[in-house]
Amino acid sequence: MSAKIQNPLFGIPKDILFEDVEAFCADKGFSDKVDLFKKGALIGQNPSAFETYPELDEDDKYWLRRETTHKWSQPKALIMTVILASIGAAVQGWDQTGSNGANLSFPIEFGIPEGETGSDRNSWIVGLVNAGPYIGSAFLGCWLNDPVNNFLGRRGTIFVSAIFCILTPIGSALTQNWQQLFVCRLLMGIGMGLKASTVPIFNAENVPAGIRGGLVMSWQLWTAFGILLGFSANLAVYNVGKIAWRLQLGSAFIPAVPLLLGVYFCPESPRWLLKKGKYQKAFKSYLRLRNSPLQAARDLFYVHRQLEEEYNAVGSSNVITRFTQLFTIPRVRRATAASFVVMLAQQMCGINIIAFYSSSVFKEANFGTKDCLLASWGFGLVNFLFAIPAIFTIDTFGRRNLLLSTFPNMAWTLLAAGLCFLIKSPKLKLGLVALFIYLFAMFYSVGEGPVPFAYSAEVFPITHREVGMGWAVATCLFWAAVLAMTWPPMKHTMGPTGAFCFYAGLNMIAFVMIFFFLPETKQLTLEELDYVFGVPMSRHAQYQGKEWLPWFFKRYVLRKKDAHIEPLYNLEEVGGIEKEEGYAAMTAGAAH
Numbered sequence: 001m002s003a004k005i006q007n008p009l010f011g012i013p014k015d016i017l018f019e020d021v022e023a024f025c026a027d028k029g030f031s032d033k034v035d036l037f038k039k040g041a042l043i044g045q046n047p048s049a050f051e052t053y054p055e056l057d058e059d060d061k062y063w064l065r066r067e068t069t070h071k072w073s074q075p076k077a078l079i080m081t082v083i084l085a086s087i088g089a090a091v092q093g094w095d096q097t098g099s100n101g102a103n104l105s106f107p108i109e110f111g112i113p114e115g116e117t118g119s120d121r122n123s124w125i126v127g128l129v130n131a132g133p134y135i136g137s138a139f140l141g142c143w144l145n146d147p148v149n150n151f152l153g154r155r156g157t158i159f160v161s162a163i164f165c166i167l168t169p170i171g172s173a174l175t176q177n178w179q180q181l182f183v184c185r186l187l188m189g190i191g192m193g194l195k196a197s198t199v200p201i202f203n204a205e206n207v208p209a210g211i212r213g214g215l216v217m218s219w220q221l222w223t224a225f226g227i228l229l230g231f232s233a234n235l236a237v238y239n240v241g242k243i244a245w246r247l248q249l250g251s252a253f254i255p256a257v258p259l260l261l262g263v264y265f266c267p268e269s270p271r272w273l274l275k276k277g278k279y280q281k282a283f284k285s286y287l288r289l290r291n292s293p294l295q296a297a298r299d300l301f302y303v304h305r306q307l308e309e310e311y312n313a314v315g316s317s318n319v320i321t322r323f324t325q326l327f328t329i330p331r332v333r334r335a336t337a338a339s340f341v342v343m344l345a346q347q348m349c350g351i352n353i354i355a356f357y358s359s360s361v362f363k364e365a366n367f368g369t370k371d372c373l374l375a376s377w378g379f380g381l382v383n384f385l386f387a388i389p390a391i392f393t394i395d396t397f398g399r400r401n402l403l404l405s406t407f408p409n410m411a412w413t414l415l416a417a418g419l420c421f422l423i424k425s426p427k428l429k430l431g432l433v434a435l436f437i438y439l440f441a442m443f444y445s446v447g448e449g450p451v452p453f454a455y456s457a458e459v460f461p462i463t464h465r466e467v468g469m470g471w472a473v474a475t476c477l478f479w480a481a482v483l484a485m486t487w488p489p490m491k492h493t494m495g496p497t498g499a500f501c502f503y504a505g506l507n508m509i510a511f512v513m514i515f516f517f518l519p520e521t522k523q524l525t526l527e528e529l530d531y532v533f534g535v536p537m538s539r540h541a542q543y544q545g546k547e548w549l550p551w552f553f554k555r556y557v558l559r560k561k562d563a564h565i566e567p568l569y570n571l572e573e574v575g576g577i578e579k580e581e582g583y584a585a586m587t588a589g590a591a592h
Contacts, residue, residue, distance in 0.1 A: 008305045009045040017041055024301065028279040033297065040297030044305075056294075063292040071211050077288040081266040082203050086222040088158060088195045090255035091165045093226025093355075094233070095188065097380065098169070098252045099130050100359050101234030101373060102245035109245065110178040123488035129178055130356055131484035132185025133192050138478035141193015145470035146319050148194060154202040154269045157194055162260035164191025166253045173250030181249075189477075191256075197473045200457035201465055205271040206289050208299075211395060220450035224387040226255060227355060228380035234359075235373045271462055274303055306530075307462060322467045332468070334533040335459040339472035341517050342452045345403070345510035347479035349410050350503030351444050354379055354437060356484050357491075364496045365433045366426050375434050382438045386445035398522040399451045403514045406447025411507035413440040418500025452476065458521055459529060516541040535568070543568045 009017065021041050025034045039060065043050050050056060050064045066073060103126065107113050112122040148157045168188035175181040200219050230252065237247040267289060273282035279300070286296035326336045354361065358376040367375060394402060417436035423429040452472075460468030490499045519532050519540055551565035 007045065008309050009041065009302065012045065014042070017045065021301065024304065030279075030283070036293060036297045037301055039294055040299075041301050043294070044298045044302040060292070060294050063295060066291065067208070067295075071208075073291070074208075074211070075289060075291055077267060078206060078290075081206055081289070084259065084262045084266060085158060085199045085202050086219050087255055087259045087262075088161065088165075088199045089219045089222035090226030090229065091252060091259070092192055092196065093223040093228075094230040094255060095133060095169065095192070095226075095252040097227050097230025097234060097355070097376070098248045098250075099185075100230070100356055100376060101238065101248045103130070103357065103360050104245075104363070104369060104372065105242075106178075106181070106245040106249075109242065110181070112178055120489065120492065123492050124485070125178060127485035127488045129182050129185060131481040132182050133189040134477040134481035134484060136186040136189020137193030137196065138189075138474045138481055141190040142197050142470040142474035142477065143193075144190065145194055145197035145473075146322065146466040149198060149201075149272070149466045150319075153272055154198055154205070155263050155266060157198045158202065158263045159260060161191040161195035161198070162256045162263070164188065165195065165256035166260065169250050169252040173246040193470075193473060193477065196453070196477070197466070197469045200453045201469050202269055204454070204457040205269040205462075205465075206267070208290075219453045220445075221384070221387045221391065224380070224384040224445060224449070228377070228384045229255070231373065231377040231380040235370075235377055238369065238373055270300065271303055274300070274307060275462060279304075309530075311463065319467065322464055323471075325464060326468060326471055330536070331530060331533045332461065332464050334535075334537050335461075335464075335468060335529075336471060337537060338459055338518055338533075339452075339456040339468065340475050341513050342403070342455050343472050343476035344479060345407075345514060346448055346452045346476055347483055348503075348506040348510040349407065349444060349448050350414055350483075350500075350506065351441075351448070352480050352483050353487055353499075353503060354441065357487055358437070360488075360491075361437075361496065362433070364491070365421060365430055367430060371430075378434065379437060379441050382441045383445050383449070386442045387449055390446045390450040393446065394450060394454065395522055398520050399455050400514065400518055400520040402447040403451055403518070404511065406443045407507050407511040407514065409443040410440055410448070411504045411511075413437075413443065414500050414507065415504035418497045418504065421496045421500070455521060459533065461530060516544050540568065 012020070018038050018041070021037045022034055025031050025037055030037060039053070039055050042053050042055060043064065047064075050061060056064075106129075107122065107126050112125045145157070148160060152160065164187065168184050168191065171184040172181055172188070175184060203219070230248075233251045234248050237244050237251075240247065267285040268281070270282040270285040270289070273279075273285060283296060283300055286300050287293060290296045290299065325332055327333055358379055359372045362372040362375045363369075390402070413436045417433055417440065420429055420432040420436060423432065456469055456472035457465075487499070490502070494502065517537055517540065519535070521529055521532065524532065547565055547568075551563050554560045554563035
C-alpha cells in the first residue's frame, strides 16, 4: 500500500468550493471578506497552481511566491512569538545545570555525601533529588496540560508554568534539608511539565509548514542556551563559599521572568481559537502571524475544513476519553507510538548523564572543582553552538534522517569516552574524556536534541494535541527521572567506564527503533499528517526492512544504478485517496 497525502479540499469543483466559502463566511461573520476567502480556498486547494488563477492579482502572487523564495522572511509577531515562548526552554536547561553544579556541594551540606559510609543510600538520595522535577513533570505537570490548555489556552498555560518556574528555584535556594529541596523540585516539575508540553504545540500551531521544524526546534536551541547560561552562573558563584549551591539552584528563575511578562504580547494560537469556535479572534491572530491577509484567509479556511473532518472522524470527547483514545484510535495510536519512540530515544542516548551530572563525571576523571565547572561550561557551549545548524537542516534533511545519522556517532563517542577513564596518565585522560564528551554533544545537538519535541508537537491531530503532547513529554521526563535516579548508583557500582558503555549500547538499540518505527514528517502541514499516520506501523516497519534495505544495498554497496524502489508515501500537495476512504482507513486501522 502506498499512502498519498490528501488535501481536505481536494477534488471539490470550483463552484461548489465557492458555495462552501460563502456559507462559511455567512456563518462565521466574514461576509465582508467573501472574495478574500474564495481566493484563499483556491490556493488551499492547489497551492502550486496559484500562478494560473485569474482571481489573484499581482500583489497576491507576490506574497505567495515569497513563501518559497524567502521562506524565512516572516512577520515580527511570528518570530517574536517563537522566541519568547521558547525562552521557557531556557528555564529547563538552566535548572539542569544549576543542579549539576550544586551536586558538588549540596550533598555535603545536607549530610548525604557520596563515597563515604552509607554511600549506596546517599547515591540514591542524590539521584532522587536530581530527579524531582522530572518526577513531578511525568506524573502531574504533563497531565495537567490538557485541562489547563482547555480552560486557559496556550498563553494562559505558559503564564501559569512561568509562575511555578519563578517561585520553585527561589524556594530551592532557601531549603534547610534534602527533603525540603526534593519537595521544591517536585513542584518545579509541575511548571516544567506544563511548559514543555505546551510551548512546542504553541509554536507548531503558529508557524507555516515549510519552516515549522526550524522554528519549533528553537525549543532545543533555547534549552541548550539555558544550559550554557546555567554553567556560566555555576562558574560565577562556585567560590563564594557555602551558599554557592543555593545560588546555583536559585538562579534558574531568571529566564522565567521575561516569559511571564511577555507571553501575553504574543497572539494566541489560531488553531486553539478555532477549536473554541472563536473565528474572528483566530483570523486576527493569523493576520499577525502571516505576511498577507490572503495567506491568513487561506490557512484559516484550510484548518477549518480539516477540523471538520477530524471531528467527524473522532467526535467530541473529554480528558479521560481523549487519553484512552491515544491507544484506541488507530491514527492517534500510531502518533502515540512514534512520539514514545522518539522521546524514549532522547533518554536512551545518555545526554542527561552529562546535563545532570557532568561536574561529577569530570570529577571522576580527576578534575578539580574549577576545572569540572569549566569543562561542563565547554559542554554547554558545544551543545548550544551545534544546535544552531539544526534550524536549517531539520526541514530539508528531515527529522528521521537527522536521527539516523547521529545515533551511531553518539554511540561510538560515548564508548570512547567511557574507555578513556581507563587511561593511567591523568593529563591524557582529562583531555580525551572531555574531547569525546564534546563530540558526543556535537552529534546530539544536530540530531536527537532538536527533533523529539518538534516531532511530537506536530504528529497528533488537534483533537488530541494537548493530551498527546502531555503523553510525549511525560514519557521523556519519566525516563529522565529514571536516569537521574539511577546514574549515581550505576556509576558507583559499574564505574564510569561500564556506565558509559551501557549507554553506548542503548544508542544502537534506539537507532534500530527509529529506523523501523518512525515516519518522516518534514514540510507537511499539521493536518496532512493525518494521512501519514493512516499507514499502519507494521507496514512502515515492513517497508524499511523488506524494501528499503535491499534497495540501499543494491544501490550503494553493489553500485547498481538501475536499483529502484517504490516510495511508501507519494507526497503530493494535492490529490490522493478519496476523503471517505482516507478517514475510513484512519478509524478502521488501514489494515489492508
